[in-house]
Amino acid sequence: MSKSIPRRAEYRHFQDIPTRWGDQDSYGHINNAAYYFYFDTLVALFLAGRGLQPTPADPGSSTAVVVETMCRFHSPAHFPDVLAGGLRVAHVGRSSVRYEIGLFRPGEDLACAEGHFIHVQVDAATQRQTVPVPPALREALAPLLVSPPG
Numbered sequence: 084m085s086k087s088i089p090r091r092a093e094y095r096h097f098q099d100i101p102t103r104w105g106d107q108d109s110y111g112h113i114n115n116a117a118y119y120f121y122f123d124t125l126v127a128l129f130l131a132g133r134g135l136q137p138t139p140a141d142p143g144s145s146t147a148v149v150v151e152t153m154c155r156f157h158s159p160a161h162f163p164d165v166l167a168g169g170l171r172v173a174h175v176g177r178s179s180v181r182y183e184i185g186l187f188r189p190g191e192d193l194a195c196a197e198g199h200f201i202h203v204q205v206d207a208a209t210q211r212q213t214v215p216v217p218p219a220l221r222e223a224l225a226p227l228l229v230s231p232p233g
Contacts, residue, residue: 088157089185089194094169095227098128100186102162112159118196119152122184125168126200133223145214147180147202154198164188166195172227178213179203180224 091097100121108114130136160166169185180202185194204220206212 086155089169089197090192091167091169091185091187091194092192093229094171094183094185095229096129096170098125098168098170100124100166100168102160102164102166104162107162112161113164115154115156118154118156118186118198121166121168121186122152122154122182122198122200123149125170125184126182126202129170130220130223135220135223144207145204145217146207146210147204148210149200150179150203152198152200154196156196157193158188158195160186160188160195169194170227171229172224173199173229175216175221175224175228177215178205180216180220183229 102113102117106113106117106120127136167187167189169187171183172180173183174181181199182202183199184197186196187193188195204214204216206214
């Protein structure tokens with residue numbers, strides 16, 4: 084079964100992500116591993132822009148760890164592209180969040196790459212015991228939440 088390529092309009096938040104010369108591989112396009120860096124950067128910038136970056140030194144604080152990631156490639160990106168990183172949230176559970184990302188080349192409506200990663204909230208001290216998604220995070224993610232397909 085073929086999955087359609089996501090369009091810009093399917094995402095709720097956008098952030099420019101400049102590619103770097105070193106992100107290219109010997110074939111002259113952005114290397115697959117760089118896309119995961121872009122995904123992580125997009126979510127981190129969204130959270131930081133809302134004051135939600137974890138501070139592990141705070142007693143009783145929580146942090147998020149990535150437990151799953153995926154990337155699907157549709158067309159190559161190249162240096163010096165400035166990609167538009169589209170972000171949406173597909174699910175907020177008791178202790179987890181599924182972020183979905185689309186990366187768009189300048190002037191293009193179809194994603195050159197798409198993917199997701201899942202954060203699980205854990206106790207910052209142990210990094211093992213799951214804890215509930217904090218209310219402030221739930222509130223910040225509400226505008227990004229989309230209905231599941233189908």
